[in-house]
Amino acid sequence: MRLALVLLAACGWDANRMNDQPRCEPGDRTPWLPDQRCDQAPPPNVVAWREIVAPVAAHPPSPTTIARGADRFSRFCAPCHGPLGDGNSAVARDMVLRPPRSLHDPKVVGSPDGELYRTIVAGYGMMPAYGTYLGESDRWAIVHYVRVLERSQATKLAELPAPHREEAQRWLP
Ligand code: HEC
Numbered sequence: 580m581r582l583a584l585v586l587l588a589a590c591g592w593d594a595n596r597m598n599d600q601p602r603c604e605p606g607d608r609t610p611w612l613p614d615q616r617c618d619q620a621p622p623p624n625v626v627a628w629r630e631i632v633a634p635v636a637a638h639p640p641s642p643t644t645i646a647r648g649a650d651r652f653s654r655f656c657a658p659c660h661g662p663l664g665d666g667n668s669a670v671a672r673d674m675v676l677r678p679p680r681s682l683h684d685p686k687v688v689g690s691p692d693g694e695l696y697r698t699i700v701a702g703y704g705m706m707p708a709y710g711t712y713l714g715e716s717d718r719w720a721i722v723h724y725v726r727v728l729e730r731s732q733a734t735k736l737a738e739l740p741a742p743h744r745e746e747a748q749r750w751l752p
Pocket residue numbers: 652655656657658659660670674677678679680682686687695698699703704705706707709721725
């Protein structure tokens with residue numbers, strides 16, 4: 580038992596250290612590089628990380644893609660981020676060190692669609708990458724569905740047109 584506690588403590592410390600380590604951000608200066616600039620020109624033939632975003636034009640939002648996004652979201656994202664995307668899930672309750680962010684957080688709501696797409700492909704911090712499990716069209720379907728989820732939680736009942744308000748009312752407790 581004592582050994583298990585020591586191991587857990589070591590894990591917690593390690594995870595924190597990896598998240599909070601100092602970084603050389605674009606625009607920063609550093610004594611470790613010859614010209615002391617963090618933004619170095621990439622070596623020849625390097626593909627920029629930002630280019631992993633495939634254009635949305637081929638996968639525009641539609642009722643069909645949004646329904647597909649809802650299905651993929653429930654399998655790949657909801658286990659951690661919760662069915663409403665608010666970070667309320669059984670897994671999240673156990674991820675105390677770095678819980679899954681609420682997708683209604685202004686940082687996510689205000690971020691461009693490409694940023695969300697990139698998070699799905701490459702992961703983010705403690706979140707694993709899902710690029711190998713989800714193809715281009717499914718990634719965009721999830722992005723469109725997350726935008727729908729965000730609007731669904733940010734819209735006041737009174738703001739809905741009458742027929743939609745009546746429909747929504749039926750779903751509310
Ligand atoms: C295994 C649990 C897990 C799953 C599954 C998961 N996430 Fe996450 N997600 C996290 C955690 C944990 C964080 C916070 C990471 C951190 O801050 O280090 C996060 C952060 C995020 C963020 C915020 C990124 C930022 O810029 O702050 C977005 C957006 C996101 N996830 C979207 C998704 C989507 C979309 C899916 C489904 C494809 C998904 N996540 C699946 C755990 C998960």
